Amino acid sequence: MTEQGRTWKVGELARLTGLTVRTLHHYEHVGLVRASGRTAAGHRLYGEADLRRLYRVLALRDLGLSLEAIGGLLDGGPDLEGLLGGQLAQVERRIDALTALRGRLAAVLAAARAGGLSSDHLLGIIEGMSDVQGSMESYFTPEQLAELERRREEGGERAAEQAAAWPGLIAEVEAAMASGTDPASPEARELARRWTALLEEFHRGDGPMRDSLFRMYRENSAEIQSEYGGPSPEMIDFITRASAAGG
Structure with missing residues (x-):
């Protein structure tokens, strides 16, 4: 469980999810999971909504879906039944x-x-x-x-x-x-x-x-x-x- 309003820096999120920082940067680059905030120094900050979206991405990836298909699905594209x-x-x-x-x-x-x-x-x-x-x-x-x-x-x-x-x-x-x-x-x-x-x-x-x-x-x-x-x-x-x- 996360606390209300909690945020994570990219390194913290990487350790939490077992992903690499490079993977998180790639997910942001392709539009899958974007950091919703920034620190005063300009570093990425991920919120709880970002974390929930990331876990959805990982769940769909484990089903073998491509990142492109996952992005379309999460953004209201093709229906889940058809993709699966x-x-x-x-x-x-x-x-x-x-x-x-x-x-x-x-x-x-x-x-x-x-x-x-x-x-x-x-x-x-x-x-x-x-x-x-x-x-x-x-x-x-x-x-x-x-x-x-x-x-x-x-x-x-x-x-x-x-x-x-x-x-x-x-x-x-x-x-x-x-x-x-x-x-x-x-x-x-x-x-x-x-x-x-x-x-x-x-x-x-x-x-x-x-x-x-x-x-x-x-x-x-x-x-x-x-x-x-x-x-x-x-x-x-x-x-x-x-x-x-x-x-």
Whole structure:
């Protein structure tokens, strides 16, 4: 509680509020909190009304509002509900981004703990995740991306194992094709079964999710193959024929 008519010099106010004198000068410069009085020597004097306004500024700042928005609000500008609604939307977007980052970090950490990956390989995975995320945003809806991130977060090491299974399976298919394996052979049908199982782990029978995945591949097959070692169109054709042969 303050006494009626009490005033504070700028240094006193800084100590009271935990702010720096420089910050208080800046708040005055931008018109947020001005000293309502002066000493005989011309030094700033802040009154109780100034202190109340300063505490309002600090409370709104703690909600993440910009100084410009705070000034407008205190001077009768935009309504508080609208400002807080916009701020909440920004916070939720940051939470979504951090949740996505957490999922990616968990997947990379699981791969690192599994062993056998060099630092360069891990960095390549991280860079690839960033590139793939940008591509996926062009083909998957926000709801689908959120669902994928949820699965990745919940999947932990299992999600990393699934991702790590692809390079080996692609290499096996490539070797089978190079050796002239018949797509109708039991070996080819088993490769197709494993391929389909990995795909189903991704889309889980969700038709629109599967369609988004296939569309992304169709429109970026060359880049996916060259940059990430993804399957070639010939491999896809081989697996398709092997699946058909297996019924």
